[in-house]
Amino acid sequence: MTNKTLFEPYTLGSLTLSNRIVMAPLTRNRAGPDFVPGDLTAEYYGQRASAGLIISEATQISQQGQGYQDTPGIYTQAQIEGWRKVTNAVHEKGGRIFLQLWHVGRVSHVDLQENGAAPVAPSAIRAEIKTFVNNGFFAVSEPRALELDELPGIVDDFRKAAANAIAAGFDGVEIHGANGYLLDQFARDGVNVRTDGYGGSIENRARLMLEVTAAVVEEIGAERTGIRISPVSPANGVSSSDAQAQFDYIVDQLDALGIVYVHVVEGATGGPRDVAPFDFGSLRRRFKNTYIGNNGYDLELATSHLAEGKADLFAFGRPFIANPDLVERLQTGAPLAQANPSTIYGGTAAGYTDYPAFAAASGH
Template sequence: MSLDSLWQPITVGRMDLPHRLAMAPMTRSRANADGTPGALAAEYYGQRASLGLIISEGTQPSDDGQGYLNTPGIYTDAHIAGWRETADAIHAGGGYLFIQLMHVGRMSHPDNTPHHRQPVAPSAIAPGVDMFTPTGMQPAPEPRAIATDEIADVIAEFVTAAKAAVEAGADGVEIHAANGYVGHQFLAPNANVRDDQYGGSVENRARFVIEVSKAVADAIGADRTGIRISPGMPLGGLDEGSVEEVREQYLYLVRELAKLDLVYLNLHHGGDDVLLKEIRKAWPNTLLVLRYGRTREQIADEINAGLADIAPLGQFALANPDVVERLKTGAPFNEADPATFYGGDEKGYTDYPTLDESDDEAAA
């Protein structure tokens, strides 16, 4: 199908975007030990500013929110200063920055966090997966169930982080309620066996995500608040039940979130096209849709079908800082190197060549 629809401009909240592409959030694990993003992060994101909307890697809102080594935070003065460099670099290139707020819940290990405490989650149920730690792969331990009267504190962490993101110069934040992390854990019946108002029914399991979204939107503006969901994705040991149960849970959630007038919904689409069509009907604002395994030729498929407004790019953006130009001109893509996805230095991070650099190398 044609890619022509990608080149139509769109206004999303306070952002005037030149096309229908965006940079998807991707963990890169290159922050300093204290969670401060460094100069390399500013270079990496700044290189990709032509994508317009840059959604950052998952960024913890607190010590409890960290799950992996060298992921960035956005809750200290040092974090704010580091992210300001990145925001400035993106803005200098004509792009916009949304920082993804990722509290990992049970997807953590004490060896990976500043305080070395047991992870916290909706219920005391281990995910049954191994995690990379400073001493190698270890099982993710059983988390401590968050007490009912502590949930307000967790929500407040998201609010503090959202305010810090705006202070750092970000144009908004994306609440991560997907991919096996804490918001997704509250939604999943095999990770949430609570018997209070945050567990049991479809409405109760959605309550945490809705309350976080409302609190953040109230704090920084709904036009600065996006959210990511991944219905039915079996990540981090989660099982959300049958197709029908997943549809019931997420259509309720999306309809409730729609009442908050959030600026966008970022859907990590797992292949249930019936649910995608229903979400499209239920969501009044901008819809981003990312689907695993898309080829270059398929990037605009959901937009062409009227099922999405923006197509975020993952590995294509990671390996091609000038991916927009490559798509427009039909130029070949660089191949992403999985060995350098997580951790390390500039190799596989800021050293992927642009077309101009490739031409210079060829001419040398």
């Protein structure tokens, strides 16, 4: 196999992707008033439409699901209309885009919650982390444990958000089950100490993630539904005593639901791939549809993993920030620009839509 294989079309469900390179979800904290994505956001995603698939920044399914300032939502009509500009911009350039559906759980702050309410979590265990709120980084607030009778409402919020995403023109949705946010919090016994049907056993801890996935599948179809998981990532203070058994079980159940892909953070999110012993090949073998590999991929690693059959698609995150034409740069061997760290989160066009394509940057 040659490098060219990464740049050949790929069939994802009923979609044909132009290549096997995925733009990973990247939080940029640039939503406008009422958490509506604006014209700049449409320009930003349109610039990156040569990715085989774009997965949008994480988007809250409700106000309760928000954990950082200026992140977009998908629960009001104005938000749907804002996102419609984004999907139009991507589709006009021949791209494909899924919306990532997010509930942060305990990774939030009372100033982001309705009437200053406490964030919610599987158990009332505070994370020793900070979030971006009030234009700075502050410790997250003490969460409260969700009541059993609240969980169907959260499932329904994910379902409605998926319907809203399709109404906004997205090709599908990705359920955020990774990085220490709500669904991942339920799955991990380091932060879920419930004693009801959503805690304790592997099956119980997986229940909410699987109920959400089943509801989304019922609403918009399995071929438009993906999920992101991060079995061993310590992101946002989560931990597992039984990650292999837990996520082998989860992926078996996801496979049975027939969803179009699993998007797997291999290792620590944005960190070392070998953070903990884990057989990612076990997940790959258990899942019959598309496996998206994520974390620290470059052209060389993606090419070798594709040749070895370890993944079908490969997600690149931060390189897409400063390289809107990342696919073309990888294909031609052009150098990659580096993102300005001071403009990643929040702000305006600077460090968002003003990174030039390579041909423009080099004067070719």
